[in-house]
Amino acid sequence: MTTDRDVTGREGAEAYTLRVNGREVRVAARPSRSLLDVLHDDLGLGEVRYGCGEGVCGTCTVLVDGEAVSACLMFVAQAEGHEITTLSGLASLAGDAAATEVHARGRALHPLQQSFLRNGALQCGFCTPGMILAAHALVERVGQPTREEVAYELVGNLCRCTGYAKIFDAVAEYAGAAADGTRARHVEPVSDHGSVAS
Amino acid sequence: MTTRTARPPRTAVPPSSPVAAEGFRVVGTPAVHHDFVDKVEGSLRYAADWEMPGMLYAKVVRAQVPSARLVSVDVKMASSVHGVVAVLVADDVPHNQILSEGAGGLGELEMPMPVLADDRIRYVGEPVALVAATSPQAAEEAAELVAVEYEELPAVFDTVAAQQQDAPKVHDKGNVLVTWQVRSGDVDAGMAEADVVVEGTYQSQRVEHAYLEPEAGVAWVDNGVVTLRVATQVIEHGPEIARILGLPASKVRVIATYMGGGFGGKEDMTVEPYLALLAWRTGRPVKLVFERQESIVATTKRHPFTMRYRTGVRRDGTITAQEVDVTGDAGAYPYLSARVLFAAAATACGPYRVPNASIVSRAVLTNQVPTSAFRGFGAMQVTFAYEAQMDLVAKRLGLSATEVRERNFLQKGDVLPTGEPVQTCVEVGRTMREALERLGPRAEEGRPGSPHVRIGRGFACNRQPYGRTVWFRDRASVWLSIEPDGTLLLRSGVTDLGGGQAASLCQIAAEIVGVPLADISVYIGDSALTPPAGGTFATRQLFMSGNAAVKAATDLKALVAPVAADILGVREDMLSFADGRVGPAGVSAPYLTLAELASECNRRGVSTAVMSTWHAPVGTFDPRAGQGHTFPDYTYGTHAAEVAVDTETGEVTVLRYVACHDVGRMINPLRVEGQVQGGVVQGLGYALTEEVPIVDGIPASMLFADYLVPNSHDVPDVEVAIVESGEGKGPLGARGIGEPAIGNVAAAIASAIEDAIGVRPTSTPITPERVLEMIDGVGSAQPAGREGPLERPADR
Numbered sequence: 001m002t003t004d005r006d007v008t009g010r011e012g013a014e015a016y017t018l019r020v021n022g023r024e025v026r027v028a029a030r031p032s033r034s035l036l037d038v039l040h041d042d043l044g045l046g047e048v049r050y051g052c053g054e055g056v057c058g059t060c061t062v063l064v065d066g067e068a069v070s071a072c073l074m075f076v077a078q079a080e081g082h083e084i085t086t087l088s089g090l091a092s093l094a095g096d097a098a099a100t101e102v103h104a105r106g107r108a109l110h111p112l113q114q115s116f117l118r119n120g121a122l123q124c125g126f127c128t129p130g131m132i133l134a135a136h137a138l139v140e141r142v143g144q145p146t147r148e149e150v151a152y153e154l155v156g157n158l159c160r161c162t163g164y165a166k167i168f169d170a171v172a173e174y175a176g177a178a179a180d181g182t183r184a185r186h187v188e189p190v191s192d193h194g195s196v197a198s
Numbered sequence: 199m200t201t202r203t204a205r206p207p208r209t210a211v212p213p214s215s216p217v218a219a220e221g222f223r224v225v226g227t228p229a230v231h232h233d234f235v236d237k238v239e240g241s242l243r244y245a246a247d248w249e250m251p252g253m254l255y256a257k258v259v260r261a262q263v264p265s266a267r268l269v270s271v272d273v274k275m276a277s278s279v280h281g282v283v284a285v286l287v288a289d290d291v292p293h294n295q296i297l298s299e300g301a302g303g304l305g306e307l308e309m310p311m312p313v314l315a316d317d318r319i320r321y322v323g324e325p326v327a328l329v330a331a332t333s334p335q336a337a338e339e340a341a342e343l344v345a346v347e348y349e350e351l352p353a354v355f356d357t358v359a360a361q362q363q364d365a366p367k368v369h370d371k372g373n374v375l376v377t378w379q380v381r382s383g384d385v386d387a388g389m390a391e392a393d394v395v396v397e398g399t400y401q402s403q404r405v406e407h408a409y410l411e412p413e414a415g416v417a418w419v420d421n422g423v424v425t426l427r428v429a430t431q432v433i434e435h436g437p438e439i440a441r442i443l444g445l446p447a448s449k450v451r452v453i454a455t456y457m458g459g460g461f462g463g464k465e466d467m468t469v470e471p472y473l474a475l476l477a478w479r480t481g482r483p484v485k486l487v488f489e490r491q492e493s494i495v496a497t498t499k500r501h502p503f504t505m506r507y508r509t510g511v512r513r514d515g516t517i518t519a520q521e522v523d524v525t526g527d528a529g530a531y532p533y534l535s536a537r538v539l540f541a542a543a544a545t546a547c548g549p550y551r552v553p554n555a556s557i558v559s560r561a562v563l564t565n566q567v568p569t570s571a572f573r574g575f576g577a578m579q580v581t582f583a584y585e586a587q588m589d590l591v592a593k594r595l596g597l598s599a600t601e602v603r604e605r606n607f608l609q610k611g612d613v614l615p616t617g618e619p620v621q622t623c624v625e626v627g628r629t630m631r632e633a634l635e636r637l638g639p640r641a642e643e644g645r646p647g648s649p650h651v652r653i654g655r656g657f658a659c660n661r662q663p664y665g666r667t668v669w670f671r672d673r674a675s676v677w678l679s680i681e682p683d684g685t686l687l688l689r690s691g692v693t694d695l696g697g698g699q700a701a702s703l704c705q706i707a708a709e710i711v712g713v714p715l716a717d718i719s720v721y722i723g724d725s726a727l728t729p730p731a732g733g734t735f736a737t738r739q740l741f742m743s744g745n746a747a748v749k750a751a752t753d754l755k756a757l758v759a760p761v762a763a764d765i766l767g768v769r770e771d772m773l774s775f776a777d778g779r780v781g782p783a784g785v786s787a788p789y790l791t792l793a794e795l796a797s798e799c800n801r802r803g804v805s806t807a808v809m810s811t812w813h814a815p816v817g818t819f820d821p822r823a824g825q826g827h828t829f830p831d832y833t834y835g836t837h838a839a840e841v842a843v844d845t846e847t848g849e850v851t852v853l854r855y856v857a858c859h860d861v862g863r864m865i866n867p868l869r870v871e872g873q874v875q876g877g878v879v880q881g882l883g884y885a886l887t888e889e890v891p892i893v894d895g896i897p898a899s900m901l902f903a904d905y906l907v908p909n910s911h912d913v914p915d916v917e918v919a920i921v922e923s924g925e926g927k928g929p930l931g932a933r934g935i936g937e938p939a940i941g942n943v944a945a946a947i948a949s950a951i952e953d954a955i956g957v958r959p960t961s962t963p964i965t966p967e968r969v970l971e972m973i974d975g976v977g978s979a980q981p982a983g984r985e986g987p988l989e990r991p992a993d994r
Contacts, residue, residue, distance in 0.1 A: 010333075046247040047240030049458075051410050052490040052902040059410050087240035113238045117230055120868035123876060124696025125237025126244065126410040126458030154910040160410055160459050161696050163875035165915040 016080050020045075021089025029076045036060045036071035038079075039086060047087040047129040051158075058157030061130030062086050068134040070156070087113075087129035090136065112136055112174045121170035123161035131157045135171045144175045223776070224709040225930060228868035231701035231715060233456065233694065245414035245429035245455040250483035253416070254283055256476050257337040258486070259327035259344045260496055264565040264895025265353030265366065266319040271327055272345040279343065281336030284480050286328040288316035291475060292444035296467065305821045306376035306536040309369045309563075313442055313471045319348060320368055320530035321567050322895055323496030330476040330484050353565035353895050357504065357525045360562050368530055368563040375528050376536040378543040380557040381824035382615045388519025388554030392510025396590045400505040400583040401961040402944075403889045404527070407500075407572060408907050411458020412493050417473035418483035423726075424474050425451040431464045431693050432733035433725045438467070439474045450474065454693040454723030461695070461880070462571030465735045466498060466533055491900040499890055500572035501526040501538055501561075505583040511591050515602040519554035520587075522546040524580065526569070528561040533570035535561035541663065542576035544828040547615055548584040549626045549661040550606040555615035557824070566892050571735060573880065577662050578941045585658040585945035586958060599949070600630060603659060617825040618817075622862075622933075623925045626659050626834035629858040632919050633657060633838040636856045641840060650846040653853070656949025657838040660941040663829035664737035664934025665927070668817040674742035675729035678707055678750040679807035680758065682800070684778055684793030686711055686718040688750075691731035692743045693723040697936055698869040699739045703747045705865055706929050710751035712775030713792065729809055737934030740865065741830070742814060744929035750810035757808055761799050762790055815927075831926060833933040835859030837878065837942035843954040845973055848966030850886055850951060857942070858919040862926025862933035874939040875916040881943025883908045889963050 013028040020043060027042050039048040039062065048071055051059030055070040062071045063085035085093060091108040109117070112132055122128045131154065138145055138153040145153065150171050151164065159167065236242040273285040288294050296311045315326045327344045331337035352366035359365055360373040367373060389395060415428030424443065433454050437447035457464060469486045476484040488497070503526050510519040524542050528535035543559040559576075572578075592602040608614075608624045634657060643653045666672045677689040688707050694700045704718045721728055731743045755775055762780045763770040766789070772782045781789025790798070799806045817827025840854040857874050864870045887906035891898040899905075926933030944962050952958040957972040 040247075041249075044249075046243055049244070049411070050246065050487065051412070054490070054902050056902045057410055057490075109239065116238045117234055120228065120230060120234070120872055122234065122237050123698070123869075123872050124409070124411070124457060124459045125233070125242055126696075128237050129240040132238070151910045156909075158410060158907050158909055159876075160408055160461075160880065160907060161876045162872040163879035163916055164910040164913060165875055166872065167910070168915070 016076055018079055018084060019082070020084045021086060022092055027076065031075060031077040033076045034072055035062070035074040035076055035079050038076045039071055045086045045088060049126060049129070051126070058130040058134065059127055061133050061157060063133050063137060066137060066140060068137040085133070087132060090133065111177065112139070115170040115174040119166050119170040119173065121162070121166040127157060127159045131159065131167060139171065139175045139178060144179045145171070147172065222709055224705050224715050225865050226863070226867065228866060229705065229715050230868070231698070231704055232719070233698065233701050242456055244411055244458055245416070245427065246487045248416040248427055248485070250416065250418055253483040253485055254330040254332060254476065254480060255334040255337045256472060256484050256486035257329045257341040258325050258472055258492070259329065259341045259346070260492070261315060261319040261324040261326050261346070262322060263319055263348050263350055264322050265351045266348035267351060268315050268317055268319055268326070269347040269349050273327065275343040275345065276329060276340040279331065279336055279340040281332040282329060282340045283332065283482070284328070284330045284476060285340065285344065286314070286475055286479060287326070288312060288314040290479070291442065293442050296442070296471065297438065306532070307371050309371060309375070309532050311531045313475070321565055322897060323567055324530070325472070328472050328476055330480055355564055355566060355892070355895055357527050357562040357564060360564050368565055373563045375532055375561040375563055376539060377558065377560040378540050378821065379824040380543045380546070380555065380615050382617060383519070383554030385519045385521055385554045385556040389510040391512070391518045393513045394591070394594050395508060395510045396587060396594055397508045398583065398586055398590060398960065400507070400586060402503045402579045402582060403962055404502045404569065404892070405500045405572070405884055405888045406494055406890050406905055407459070407461040407463030408905060409457070409459025409461060409463060412488045412490055413464065413468035413497060414487040415469045415473050416483060416485045417477035419477055419481055423449050423451050424478050425453065426470055426473055427453040427455060428470055428473065429457045429464055430454050430468070430470065431457070431460045431695060431735055433691055433693060433723055434730065434733055435467050435470055436725045439470055442471050443474055443478050451724070451726040456694045457696055459696055460734070461573045462575065462735060463498060465571040465733065468497060490902050494890065494902065494905060495897050495900045496567060498533055498568050498570035499529070501528065501535065501569040501576070501579065503542070503579040505580060507583050507587045509587045509591060511595065513595060515591060515595055515597050515605045517550060517552050517606050520547055520552045522557040524559040526559070526561050526576070527566065528563050529566045529568035530563060531568045533568045535569060537667070538571065538576040540576070540667070542580050544616055545577040545661055545663065546580050546584065548581065549608050549624065549659050549834050550584070550588070550603070551608055551612050552615055557615060565895050573877070573937050574662065574940050575736065575937065578937070581658060581660045581941045582944045582948065582962065586948065586960065589949055589952065589958070599657070600634070603630065608661070616828050618827050622831055622927065623923050624834055625860040625921050625923045626661070626836065628921055629834060629860055630657065630659055630836040632921065633836040633856045633858040636917055636919055637838045637840060637854055641842070641853055648844070651842045651844050652954040653840065653842055654950040654952065654954025655838070655840045656946050656951070656953050657836055658942040658945030658949055659834070659836045660938065661832045661834055662737070662938035662941050663832050664937070665741045665814055665830035666736050666738055667819070667829060668815055668827045669819055671816045672732060672738065672742060672814040673811055674731045674746040675809055675811040676703065676743060676746040676750040677729050677807065677809040678747070678754050680754065680792050680796045682793065682796050684717070684791050684796060686713055688718060688720045688747070689728045690720070690722050690743055690746070691725065691728040692739050693734045695734055697873060698866065699734055699743070702740055702865050702869065703743055706744055706747040707751045710748060711754060713778045717778060737833070737936040737938070740932055741928040741934050742812065744865070744932065746810060746812035748929045749812050750808055753808040753810045758795055758799055758804065758806060761802060761804055762795050765790060765798060831933065833859060833861065833935060833938040835938055835942060837946040839946045839950045841947060841950040841954060843951055843969060845955065848969035848973070850947070850964060850966070850969060852882060852914050852947065855914050856917045856919060857939060858921060859935060859938055860921040860923045860933065861935045862928060863922050863924055863931045864920060865929070865932055867920070870920060870935055871918045873935050874918045877939025878916045878943055879908050879913050881940040882913055882947070884940070884962060885944035885947040886963050887965070
């Protein structure tokens, strides 16, 4: 058996220029390489995660021009010319930067991430980046979604650990604060919120 | 005792202390810790997020027939693929056998499981060969080129056929892996005493853990040690991995990553032996990530159970006797089946007093994917049956479902069918009343536009153990130190499924040593550097390592207190530890910061570190008598549900759901609620949609799209009500809550559906097709109070 593939699996690779998290990056990949593999393996963006490869689970969700997309279903060749945002780039999205807080370890969290933290809207955390990005796209589009709209929008992002109630709470709180211009400001990792369980 | 709850409706709940209950500063608060921060940031590095120079990519070649003699495995073509570094088959494995831990030597058969199939294939998906290559594409291409020649053999796919005399044998020793019995009193006399005897047969299905993170890991060799960084619940598999490689146990190191969910599916080894073999053979780092479809087809599942119950009651509802016969489909290899079926036997009578009991459970092998641990571990499946029996009793006697249960609820001091007394308080009645009250007013039927929709309500109670069976003499250790700057460092071999196992230990230690939560860090799950904690399963880590953390924190204070007392000139018993300081209580009293104390200890040569081990209660079980000690303790709870059943489509919509458990004490309310809400949602999948169908040994689908995990649109908001009895065997009176929350769901939903349509579902999942069959009077309807002899268990 012979193969025309070299040992790095990059035989037939072409150069692509992508815009990822506000920066231009050049990658060499075969045109059929998935955006997921490029982001996770080649660019080291660990928050874009393989979960099923079928576009069912939502763990590889990224924003493509602001719309939530499963990166496992998109070829790198299709991503050229679009603005790609992963969770680590969310805080730097235009318009949100001013509202971003620096948390206790000196890194920036977007207000929606802060809301997930405050509401304990996660357990294992594997679905969290995709969940946050999908919710962000919804809030950007409709402002203050109803609980029903959030539930409908997040059908493509499965959570197996903690159910969805706290996630809905987190999205609602963020959307509410975003709508009336009062971004929630508590960013201490050790939160003193009493909105749950007391 | 207090009851706390969450949304909705928050306002209906009497406010408790905004900080914490009963003088605690850290325990009982919804504090978030390091793990949550990393996770919302997306910066946590899971098992698949690990790269090393020269790393290879692995692929497992799996059998495509359910039963066969393995004639040959030809790797020539595969090996010639450019980039392929190794292709391994059974002969390449130094010790080609994974020992099953079984049930602790109480009578189950030992059936060896090869790492790679050698002479026999026993299920579709069984590993046959391993490939490692320099790119994932090359590994995949090579895996497809491994030529496997089979000679197909007769196979058996259900537990009834497998128990026939002439059934094809999955293993030479026979198809019944183990038979357990639990016996107390005199069942015949108890049945004779009964005014009514009700009987039912219940069937559950094979389901998939479906954690969002597929099984994954990276292994490498350095310092002469094979190191695996894997998603596992159990780092204690290290010695087993070493044995397979023919290495000393000290030459294998297992590092557990924070997992993207586990639910029991990462309790047995998954990627470990394959990674270790390839890394050891090639000398290079190797990564292996199971594909989702591979995980669905080939990794362990929850046991389908066939459960036959016969319950005798007096006219007033008092249970006089119960006969139970449970058969679990173990699939092709033992894994933890013996223990799962033991748990089923030990909990088969639920939270009820049964003076005369005869319980038999057995695990039966078939040519299907093996079943093993899955949240609830046998105690979960039987809840569906014993709660159906209670509802059936109520119906037959014309009593309310609550009345029948109240009459039979266990109390502290009552003797279980295993002959052991209940050692802590049983607040199941309180959880039942609480859950039902919170369910609120009934939804209206026959709304315009949906005349075919019927509303129903139901509930279910449960008893789920926490901790391993006591004959394992369980123990866990914590290493706790005060660092020079006064912060705490906790090391534990605990693995973190996502439930906050590590953070909870921090909360406990921070509370007792009196430091803010931000001032404690934790290292977990490394067999080389953290003390053994015994794996995260059986709802045991809060119980075991939580108690070890209490002990370590207490020991640490005792270690440094003499130094503080000496410096401050006070008696040791006057010292209190709070806010990172130690000194006598009182505003103007002198104190030392922990940093000052650590410095002084260092100067005097006094250690500021302890390693403390906590031992669980021990006991023995006599499998022949069916009597003895089983689990350390139990968590009790009740779920109540309201459903809408569309009688035209069969669709069941869950409108309201309340879950109430006595958790003893909440270490972190946010995480307790998360566990309960997540358990309920997972339970709703089990109740209504989830199933891994296998037809004649062949998986009907390997697509995740066909496996219906509940999504955000499928489930209602789950209201959580927590009872804190203050009386559990865990740290500070806590009980475990990891597994208990999934147990009640299917029974509560079945009860609500029965209320809506008048027929009791007796099989899960309760799909629209099944609902329509029930409405039409065919399929798995439960004839009320069917009389007749229960088939006697086979000789054992």
